[in-house]
Amino acid sequence: xxxxxxxxxxxxxxxxxxxxxxxxxxxxxxxxxxxxxxxxxxxxxxxxxxxxxxxxxxxxxxxxxxxxxxxxxxxxxxxxxxxxxxxxxxxxxxxxxxxxxxxxxxxxxxxxxxxxxxxxxxxxxxxxxxxxxxxxxxxxxxxxxxxxxxxxxxxxxxxxxxxxxxxxxxxxxxxxxxxxxxxxxxxxxxxxxxxxxxxxxxxxxxxxxxxxxxxxxxxxxxxxxxxxxxxxxxxxxxxxxxxxxxxxxxxxxxxxxxxxxxxxxxxxxxxxxxxxxxxxxxxxxxxxxxxxxxxxxxxxxxxx
Amino acid sequence: xxxxxxxxxxxxxxxxxxxxxxxxxxxxxxxxxxxxxxxxxxxxxxxxxxxxxxxxxxxxxxxxxxxxxxxxxxxxxxxxxxxxxxxxxxxxxxxxxxxxxxxxxxxxxxxxxxxxxxxxxxxxxxxxxxxxxxxxxxxxxxxxxxxxxxxxxxxxxxxxxxxxxxxxxxxxxxxxxxxxxxxxxxxxxxxxxxxxxxxxxxxxxxxxxxxxxxxxxxxxxxxxxxxxxxxxxxxxxxxxxxxxxxxxxxxxxxxxxxxxxxxxxxxxxxxxxxxxxxxxxxxxxxxxxxxxxxxxxxxxxxxxxxxxxxxxxx
Numbered sequence: 001x002x003x004x005x006x007x008x009x010x011x012x013x014x015x016x017x018x019x020x021x022x023x024x025x026x027x028x029x030x031x032x033x034x035x036x037x038x039x040x041x042x043x044x045x046x047x048x049x050x051x052x053x054x055x056x057x058x059x060x061x062x063x064x065x066x067x068x069x070x071x072x073x074x075x076x077x078x079x080x081x082x083x084x085x086x087x088x089x090x091x092x093x094x095x096x097x098x099x100x101x102x103x104x105x106x107x108x109x110x111x112x113x114x115x116x117x118x119x120x121x122x123x124x125x126x127x128x129x130x131x132x133x134x135x136x137x138x139x140x141x142x143x144x145x146x147x148x149x150x151x152x153x154x155x156x157x158x159x160x161x162x163x164x165x166x167x168x169x170x171x172x173x174x175x176x177x178x179x180x181x182x183x184x185x186x187x188x189x190x191x192x193x194x195x196x197x198x199x200x201x202x203x204x205x206x207x208x209x210x211x212x213x214x215x216x217x218x219x220x221x222x223x224x225x226x227x228x229x230x231x232x233x234x235x236x237x238x239x240x241x242x243x244x245x246x247x248x249x250x251x252x253x254x255x256x257x258x259x260x261x262x263x264x265x266x267x268x269x270x271x272x273x274x275x276x277x278x279x280x281x282x283x284x285x286x287x288x289x290x291x292x293x294x295x296x297x298x299x300x301x302x303x304x
Numbered sequence: 305x306x307x308x309x310x311x312x313x314x315x316x317x318x319x320x321x322x323x324x325x326x327x328x329x330x331x332x333x334x335x336x337x338x339x340x341x342x343x344x345x346x347x348x349x350x351x352x353x354x355x356x357x358x359x360x361x362x363x364x365x366x367x368x369x370x371x372x373x374x375x376x377x378x379x380x381x382x383x384x385x386x387x388x389x390x391x392x393x394x395x396x397x398x399x400x401x402x403x404x405x406x407x408x409x410x411x412x413x414x415x416x417x418x419x420x421x422x423x424x425x426x427x428x429x430x431x432x433x434x435x436x437x438x439x440x441x442x443x444x445x446x447x448x449x450x451x452x453x454x455x456x457x458x459x460x461x462x463x464x465x466x467x468x469x470x471x472x473x474x475x476x477x478x479x480x481x482x483x484x485x486x487x488x489x490x491x492x493x494x495x496x497x498x499x500x501x502x503x504x505x506x507x508x509x510x511x512x513x514x515x516x517x518x519x520x521x522x523x524x525x526x527x528x529x530x531x532x533x534x535x536x537x538x539x540x541x542x543x544x545x546x547x548x549x550x551x552x553x554x555x556x557x558x559x560x561x562x563x564x565x566x567x568x569x570x571x572x573x574x575x576x577x578x579x580x581x582x583x584x585x586x587x588x589x590x591x592x593x594x595x596x597x598x599x600x601x602x603x604x605x606x607x608x609x610x611x612x613x614x615x616x617x618x
Binding site: 016017018019020022023024025026027029030033034036037046047114118119120122123124125126127128129130301 | 408420464498
């Protein structure tokens with residue numbers, strides 16, 4: 001370091017350039033860095049309060065049912081067990097998490113479209129990063145946030161129920177299955193929404209178009225499925241009920257039911273379809289696989 | 305995940321062997337074979353000459369149709385990721401996230417280059433200071449001028465401590481002051497031990513800061529060599545005698561010497577060294593102030609035009 005000028009009060013230093021000789025990561029480190037940057041961006045961290053508003057309001061909304069449920073449990077804690085009101089079950093609460101679809105419609109375009117629109121991709125791929133690493137970081141970041149936003153309210157619900165129960169230990173030991181069913185069902189939901197959201201967002205560089213495409217795809221398939229199933233003249237188990245599978249909002253919820261109940265909900269749209277659970281699983285895998293295929297194709301950076 | 309950075313022998317900066325890249329209907333690069341030493345290297349060529357294709361090949365972002373590329377001692381085809389950990393890249397076009405601060409962007413690219421997070425933030429601060437953006441580092445890039453954006457682009461290319469930075473038209477869009485400052489920064493990189501490959505069509509920029517030149521035209525190598533060896537003497541001397549240029553030229557012509565006034569300076573063609581003595585004597589005899597007397601060299605423009613049209617290779 002050399003002083004380039006000095007005054008009676010101090011000196012201005014030209015710090016020059018210091019080479020870096022320490023440890024250096026490769027692909028894994030670059031992917032992790034992109035993952036962290038994407039999570040920060042999605043949550044609005046290091047950005048203005050307006051960018052933080054949407055994600056944290058949505059987290060708050062997703063947590064409201066848990067708080068109400070625990071509150072009711074607290075108020076009715078002195079009543080006999082059978083008289084206590086349970087507003088929402090853990091299984092149903094996973095379904096509430098699908099309201100985070102709105103979050104995907106807002107955030108997936110925000111973390112994907114600017115990279116293409118502002119031509120940041122050449123800078124990213126000049127780093128030790130491949131197209132697959134990019135996809136992994138982006139989908140992983142969105143899926144992680146969706147998982148956290150769906151799982152944290154469930155934790156609130158579980159801890160609250162445990163604390164207002166007659167015996168916290170009995171409640172805990174009596175609900176051990178929840179400890180694996182909830183995270184698994186939430187993970188199924190989070191990965192599904194993240195892959196579809198990121199894949200659709202990758203097809204355009206305009207955020208508004210991507211957001212509309214994501215919300216629209218979910219809503220259109222839901223409405224179409226409802227119309228066909230609702231007008232099913234074959235009755236329960238009729239061929240019209242297969243149309244329930246095209247409802248991609250409900251598709252991960254069929255798997256949720258398989259996780260919690262061991263089979264699809266018999267009173268649901270898919271209830272009368274033989275091997276409905278397996279069909280839902282196959283379609284889920286096909287959609288997630290196709291989404292990942294689209295993403296890998298969009299970010300096949302070599303040979304372009 | 306973290307590993308000590310292996311030391312690579314200080315061989316040539318680039319080694320291209322029969323490098324060819326063909327796209328359907330067009331040959332972007334045609335059999336480039338050249339070895340370029342470390343230092344500041346200018347990659348010169350007109351638009352469409354193949355500069356960007358060469359950068360993509362050096363970064364391992366595209367595969368050569370034929371031939372082989374070696375960068376800082378590493379075979380790009382065999383280890384493109386390894387090569388990219390050693391390179392910095394500054395594209396010509398806008399490529400920065402406009403809603404983020406310069407500090408965040410440069411630190412993130414530091415991490416993407418493999419630096420630990422804390423080191424990346426520290427280096428981002430240092431590098432932004434180095435490129436003159438210390439005061440502005442916490443402002444969103446969207447509010448930056450063109451010059452500030454160019455500096456930020458340079459900073460993100462340097463933050464990973466690369467052995468080689470690829471600069472694509474670094475002075476594009478800059479005003480004369482900004483251009484001089486950017487070239488001064490590029491010139492300083494050499495003193496930090498960082499090699500530079502600067503693609504440009506502005507030959508003056510190359511002449512000012514580069515010690516080697518690589519000229520390509522329509523995908524073919526025109527000439528490669530040290531800048532000073534390409535700038536041959538023209539046999540012309542340029543004389544600055546202030547406002548008396550016309551008077552001096554008139555006297556020289558009267559003495560059967562070849563002299564003209566160009567932009568207020570006298571340009572005289574020397575046939576032998578005796579004529580230089582004669583010139584000195586005439587200036588003294590007329591009592592003219594001699595501000596400057598220099599031998600005029602060919603410009604890189606002249607070299608490029610001569611070699612490109614003549615097809616001569618060194």
